[in-house]
Amino acid sequence: MTTVRRDTYTPETLLSVAVQVFNERGYDGTSMEHLSKAAGISKSSIYHHVAGKEELLRRAVSRALDGLFAVLDEAPASRGRAIERVEYVTRRTVEVLMAELPYVTLLLRVRGNTRTERWALERRREFDHRVADLMKAAAAEGDLRADVDIKLATRLLFGMVNSLVEWYRPQPGDGADRQQLVDTVVHMAFDGLRTSH
Amino acid sequence: MTTVRRDTYTPETLLSVAVQVFNERGYDGTSMEHLSKAAGISKSSIYHHVAGKEELLRRAVSRALDGLFAVLDEAPASRGRAIERVEYVTRRTVEVLMAELPYVTLLLRVRGNTRTERWALERRREFDHRVADLMKAAAAEGDLRADVDIKLATRLLFGMVNSLVEWYRPQPGDGADRQQLVDTVVHMAFDGLRTSH
DNA sequence: GTCTATATTACGATAGAC
DNA sequence: GTCTATCGTAATATAGAC
Numbered sequence: 001m002t003t004v005r006r007d008t009y010t011p012e013t014l015l016s017v018a019v020q021v022f023n024e025r026g027y028d029g030t031s032m033e034h035l036s037k038a039a040g041i042s043k044s045s046i047y048h049h050v051a052g053k054e055e056l057l058r059r060a061v062s063r064a065l066d067g068l069f070a071v072l073d074e075a076p077a078s079r080g081r082a083i084e085r086v087e088y089v090t091r092r093t094v095e096v097l098m099a100e101l102p103y104v105t106l107l108l109r110v111r112g113n114t115r116t117e118r119w120a121l122e123r124r125r126e127f128d129h130r131v132a133d134l135m136k137a138a139a140a141e142g143d144l145r146a147d148v149d150i151k152l153a154t155r156l157l158f159g160m161v162n163s164l165v166e167w168y169r170p171q172p173g174d175g176a177d178r179q180q181l182v183d184t185v186v187h188m189a190f191d192g193l194r195t196s197h
Numbered sequence: 198m199t200t201v202r203r204d205t206y207t208p209e210t211l212l213s214v215a216v217q218v219f220n221e222r223g224y225d226g227t228s229m230e231h232l233s234k235a236a237g238i239s240k241s242s243i244y245h246h247v248a249g250k251e252e253l254l255r256r257a258v259s260r261a262l263d264g265l266f267a268v269l270d271e272a273p274a275s276r277g278r279a280i281e282r283v284e285y286v287t288r289r290t291v292e293v294l295m296a297e298l299p300y301v302t303l304l305l306r307v308r309g310n311t312r313t314e315r316w317a318l319e320r321r322r323e324f325d326h327r328v329a330d331l332m333k334a335a336a337a338e339g340d341l342r343a344d345v346d347i348k349l350a351t352r353l354l355f356g357m358v359n360s361l362v363e364w365y366r367p368q369p370g371d372g373a374d375r376q377q378l379v380d381t382v383v384h385m386a387f388d389g390l391r392t393s394h
Numbered sequence: 395g396t397c398t399a400t401a402t403t404a405c406g407a408t409a410g411a412c
Numbered sequence: 413g414t415c416t417a418t419c420g421t422a423a424t425a426t427a428g429a430c
Contacts, residue, residue, distance in 0.1 A: 008413060008414085009413085026225050026310070028225035029225040031405060032405075032406060033404085042414065042416080043406085044407085044408075044414075044416085045414050047406090047407065047408075048413060049413090052406070052407075083391070109306075111222065143391065144390050144391065144392060145388075147384075148381050148385060148390065149381065152378065153385060153390055156357050157357075157390070159356065159357050159361070160353050160354075162360065163359065163360060166352075166356065167352055184345050184353070188350060188353055188354075188389070189385075191342075191389040192385070192386065192388040192389030193341055193342060193345065193354070193386055194280070194341065195341060195343075205395070206395085228422080228424080229423080229424060238395085238397090239398080240425085241397070241398085241399095242397075244424095246395090250424080
């Protein structure tokens with residue numbers, strides 16, 4: 001499967017252009033005219049590839065959700081301590097977020113005006129719920145502080161993780177920086193910012 | 198969408214209705230028709246109070262920014278250790294975020310399509326920069342872990358704080374819950390989730 | 395202050411040529 | 413696959429009566 005610079009679009013290549021524009025202008029703030037200008041083809045040509053704006057949104061958030069749910073399925077549920085699985089999911093979620101940045105960014109900004117948006121929000125809640133279950137298990141094993149509410153801690157942890165989409169921008173050949181970023185997120189979340197006494 | 202409340206409006210009371218609708222549907226996804234239905238008056242009556250949609254946005258984000266910048270001016274710059282000022286700013290920011298929730302929510306979702314939005318983004322960057330300076334001072338005094346990048350830590354800290362707008366909803370008479378929430382945020386950020394060994 | 399009516403523009407989507 | 417041209421609708425905003 002050789003990726004060549006194409007002069008014609010497929011739904012997939014069009015998607016990458018659309019997602020970029022959606023993230024720059026917001027989904028509601030993006031018109032088909034904006035998309036056609038960014039893609040370099042006319043509005044009606046876009047309709048040849050996809051049914052409309054909402055299909056582009058659905059394809060984009062699906063890609064993000066697939067990446068995130070795959071992380072949950074990776075985590076071995078039966079072995080080791082739960083806190084290790086939580087750390088693993090946190091680490092891998094940050095990695096997926098960086099690898100699929102524009103798609104996850106769009107997912108995290110979805111509001112709920114259309115059917116597609118409400119479906120995306122529902123799947124996000126399902127993801128959050130499964131992570132919260134992992135956190136509960138870790139707390140039950142005594143590996144999380146007893147004085148914090150687990151549901152709250154889960155929200156804060158993933159609020160921190162998800163905030164990456166607001167400022168992280170990939171640099172060419174930054175594999176080391178990426179890994180350091182992942183380490184810092186996990187370290188800060190579980191051990192805090194303060195100097196150990 | 199049809200919350201009809203018939204008193205005479207002022208720009209301020211109209212603002213509270215508009216901000217609520219902006220947060221439900223997104224700024225771009227909100228039409229003047231949506232606002233008029235929510236306010237229970239006609240579109241043209243809204244134009245009697247404000248010049249248009251963008252003025253409502255400007256008033257709303259101004260209110261949020263005023264609250265946030267006031268926190269920075271509260272923090273005594275010359276006394277005590279810098280980490281105490283950082284904790285104070287963190288705590289107060291969470292409190293402002295809860296007190297002015299709809300306004301800060303709107304501010305944090307601004308994209309940058311209009312002049313007003315770009316102005317809001319610029320002021321946000323200024324706020325972040327001043328917080329990062331406080332963090333640098335705390336690191337210089339040896340009170341923050343030496344192995345984390347300060348700029349990154351600042352982003353993660355306020356990413357966590359700002360994520361509250363995604364799920365926090367005020368309850369009547371929840372003063373105690375509020376304070377516990379503030380405590381948890383500060384505690385998690387500076388001491389981490391893991392059980393101390 | 396609020397209304398109805400409307401001007402004007404932009405939007406999503408389609409038709410049909412090439 | 414892409415284009416130009418256009419349809420029908422909905423958007424922001426204004427005019428002018430009450």
